[in-house]
Amino acid sequence: MSPENDLTPETSARRHLLLRILVLLTLTSGLVYISWRWTASLNFDAWWIAIPLVVAETYSIIDVALFGMTMWRARRRPAPPAAPDGATVDVFITTYNEDVELVSATAAAARRISFPHRTWILDDGARPEMAKAAEALGVGYITRTPDWKNKPLHAKAGNVNNALMQTDGEFLLILDADQIPRPEILDRTLGYFDDPRVALVQTPQRFSNVASGDPLGSQAPLFYGPIQQGKDGWNAAFFCGSNAVLRRDALMQLGVTRYVVELEQALVRALRGARSVIRRARRHPAAAHPGVSEALDEVQAALRDARQALAAGQAFGRVTYDLQSRVGEISSRLVESDLRLIRSDLDALRELPMESDETVDTVSDIDLTIDRLTAQQLSPLGAIESVQRLIRSIDVDRHDEAQPLMPLATISVTEDMATSMRLHALGWSSAYHHETLADGLAPDDLGTMLKQRLRWAQGTVQVMLRDNPLVKRGLSLAQRLMYFSTMWSYLSGFAAVVYFTAPVVFLLFGILPVDTTAAEFFLRFLPFMVLNQLMFLVASRGVSTWRGQQYSLALFPVWIRAVVSAAGNVLAGRPLDFVVTAKSRQSTSGGWRLVRWQLVVAVVLIVAAVVGIVRLALGVGEWIGTAVNLAWVVFDLVILSVLIPALRYDGYDGDGAEAPEDAADARDLRAPVGDERGEAHGAE
Structure with a gap:
């Protein structure tokens, strides 16, 4: 402490x-x-x-x-309760291209954690030598399933999401490949989860290879201390990528919630686009025919009913199915009553970007399809067919992704902050435990440090632009x-x-x-x-x-x-x-x-x-x-x-730098006005 x-x-x-x-x-x-x-x-x-x-x-x-x-409201927490008996824990060690010896050392230390658990090496590099080392150590080995082939990998977030679907522990301890856990890490953190609202317990990150004077500014004692304790006082201490324990149920709830929210958003966009298609179709000469005009009115009514049902909380699957059925019936009646429109409609629809049995894979593709469909000067029959295609474009099974549920956020190159922010928005709590319980490796040269800081900053700005907390529902003003x-x-x-x-x-x-x-x-x-x-x-x-x-x-x-x-x-x-941050010194040329x-x-x-x-x-x-x-x-x-x-x-050579927990000389990457750049993420 x-x-x-x-x-x-x-x-x-x-x-x-x-x-x-x-x-x-x-x-x-x-x-x-x-x-x-x-x-x-x-x-x-x-x-x-x-x-x-x-x-x-x-x-x-x-x-x-x-x-x-x-x-x-900086919060100094008392010692947590004892770890609960019978809790099941999966220890995830994430790796991509780090040295097998380095990962093995972390896995060996993880095996020595005193609380009963299972240790897994999550190898995103799918290296045979890493699998062999895991087998020799007696730890689990997980790599991507075939479902991920030719799909977005989402870096470390995807690696953990893949492992979540292949394990079943109640709690997860996530460690970077270089973070050597201490035996008591679970005994000192699991007690916080006696509170059923706690989803995350974050502990400090300290580095054992930092020379005296911390020439690269690697240690962050101000962030991993007063600042995280201050955020903790507002229930806003956040996940920093490593040395954290998370509740599986909270992550799975987050995955399901995001799945539902994103599909509902896609349905809302499709309904909005369908309404635009119908409005344009009313300007077609054929829309003056009484039967055609009646059909367009019915489609508009169906779209209005779908929006109301969605607002009332009905399942989007049911809303989509009912709307598709109603529009299909209207389309069939219109075809039967006026076959003269078919030829012109087929000519127009052949120019559209996809066949009718295809699905739209991403949000951007849905938006692009809506733009193209609403730009077409279709006849009423073509417009109704376009509405059907827009509704079919909603990919309920998320064929664009390897798995429908993505518990860890994938909107950023750094998954940690976005994930904890979404957990807080769902009403979950977090805790910051101010005790060094793992020892890692900091960048050993300036170039690696700059790449690390750049990635942290890029990821944080991505989150700000894609999921700005100032307008995020579910968060308190302080959060x-x-x-x-x-x-x-x-x-x-x-x-x-x-x-x-x-x-x-x-x-x-x-x-x-x-x-x-x-x-x-x-x-x-x-x-x-x-x-x-x-x-x-x-x-x-x-x-x-x-x-x-x-x-x-x-x-x-x-x-x-x-x-x-x-x-x-x-x-x-x-x-x-x-x-990925290199764990060994890189060339200093140039x-x-x-x-x-x-x-x-x-x-x-x-x-x-x-x-x-x-x-x-x-x-x-x-x-x-x-x-x-x-x-x-x-x-x-x-x-x-x-x-x-x-x-x-020239890199760390054991030049007398003090142990992380005693580092009175440690420096942090802080500005005099309290900014947090470069301190809020783990060294993946």
């Missing part, structure tokens, strides 16, 4: 009261500052830098507010904000560019984005800055956040790329590759290219600093403004300097 658990209840209560006071003071001073910035200090003569700067500052103030809300705060933090790359640019513009061109005196500015800014740092100091409970401050700004190109690429994937369908944008920024900052020093020496311009912006540039350069030891890092 962490040192904080040694605090007396009185000391802990006093610290929490102090934290709440600091949160209130920080937010008050921040609101005063940002209100003044928007209303009285903008230099509209330089709006092109003044507006971006105040927007960036507003972003940071919101970040502070979200962090303060997170910490407002919406807790999830959104993590997603929001990945927008910081754009703010960082502004923060780097503003002092350069002043030092090189003498353009000040703030229209005020130095005294007036500091009178409003310094109280906020000091209170913000004090709030962070108390919230972090003595854990250094400096390395995190460096990386949160220094990785700005990663955050920007993540947002742009994820938006391109969600909005434009551009592919987004899933890359390492400087990995940080080329940071180098460009550093060079520009140095040039601006030289110009500023010359201006200061010659007494050109306002000396206070020049000095402040020089200090700002120096701070930025210190921030970026973290990349120098990262590039030179």
Whole structure:
């Protein structure tokens, strides 16, 4: 357990009261500052830098507010009850291409877990040598069933979903291939499930191969501690991909619920498209015939009844069947009464994108089919046939997927956050257990670390765009904000560019984005800055956040790329590759290219600093403004300097780094305003 658990209840209560006071003071001073910035200090003569700067500052103030809300109800849980007798547990070790020896070491440790369980290696690489190693260890081995051939694999989420259908334990312990579990991991977590509402228990992720000083910013003691405890206080502690125990019933309920919701959404879209088809058909000359007009009225009535039945909660299978039957009868009567329309209808329908006995496999295909059908100038008979085809296009069996139920979310390259958010929306609870119960491996070189951070960010932004918590039904307001705060933090790359640019513009061109005196500015800014740092100091409970401050700004190109690429994937369908984090050191050749944008920024900052020093020496311009912006540039350069030891890092060699649970020197990837980039996911 962490040192904080040694605090007396009185000391802990006093610290929490102090934290709440600091949160209130920080937010008050921040609101005063940002209100003044928007209303009285903008230099509209330089709006092109003044507006971006105040927007960036507003972003940071919101970040502070979200962090303060997170910490407002930070929860220190007492020890859970004893693990229940007779509970059945499946331990899943997910792997794709990791070394067989590494996976075997994790599996061997999993076998030594003291609580009775079954251990399974989930090998997405289907490697014969891995199967042989599993057999030698006496653990189960699961790979994809033939149903997954030529179907979306959904990366790690698909791997776990496949295994869920081949096992039956009440609870699941999910481990990444490098996360060595400690024997007591189930004894210390299963007791939480005495509460029938608990679906998830997340434990910290700590890494045993991090050198002193944590040169790559791998450890995350602030997230796996105060922040997760803060989210836990709002019932929003979320799944981080590994070192977590989940209730099977909760996951299966989620899978069934998503199946029903997605098919109902497809039916709603089909009904909407059918209505458009009928409206267009009424403009056809043949629609003036009394029998035809009557048939179209009947179809419209059938569509209206279907929408009402769906809204009343009837099963979509029954709604679909009844609608298809009614439209089929209407179509048959119309054919019998007016055979003259058949030839023109057949000619039009041959041009449609699929034959009548085909099904539409994906949501996007359904939308495309609706667009094409509604664009056709069909006769009434053709329109009615189109309605039938739209209803038949709803793929109840989900032929596009390997299995109809997908309990773990597949909307993102990182499955964890979306899954726990959906569980919370269904009314389930989560718990954060603050005790190191597994030891993993962090990236051993800068390139691997950057790929890992990029994937985490991309996955989180995908979730924000596809299943935004702010509008997700079932979540409380606090839960919406807790999830959104993590997603929001990945927008910081754009703010960082502004923060780097503003002092350069002043030092090189003498353009000040703030229209005020130095005294007036500091009178409003310094109280906020000091209170913000004090709030962070108390919230972090003595854990250094400096390395995190460096990386949160220094990785700005990663955050920007993540947002742009994820938006391109969600909005434009551009592919987004899933890359498994390498568990061994990769080649460092060309390492400087990995940080080329940071180098460009550093060079520009140095040039601006030289110009500023010359201006200061010659007494050109306002000396206070020049000095402040020089200090700002120096701070930025210190921030970026973290990349120098990262590039030179040769990998962990047991250089005296302390054990994870004792790592007073551990750093985390945090920014001074409480963002969560890079800390919320496991190292798949």
